[in-house]
Amino acid sequence: MLERDIEKYFVKRCKAEGWLCEKFTSPQRRSVPDRLVTMGEGLIIFAELKATGKQPTELQRKDHERREGLG
DSSP states (O other): OOHHHHHHHHHHHHHHTTOEEEEOOOTTOSSOOSEEEEOGGGOEEEEOOOOTTOOOOHHHHHHHHHHHHTO
16 A cells, blocks of 8 residues: 555544645655644644555654654
8 A cells, every 4th residue: 555545534534534634745854754643631642654565764763763762
């Protein structure tokens, strides 16, 4: 399955839950997560979506570790 198809499905499911699901880009940094999802009760998550069988790039992996390290 292609990443764009997974992303379309993800956005559709988020909207069905009543969540905001915005494309996330940063002109200052490469390898940021694909989506910023705002849920109820102030919960905000970043989502990195991948095509079937694909893994994050090294820069994406480092970005994930940096964010996880912040708690």
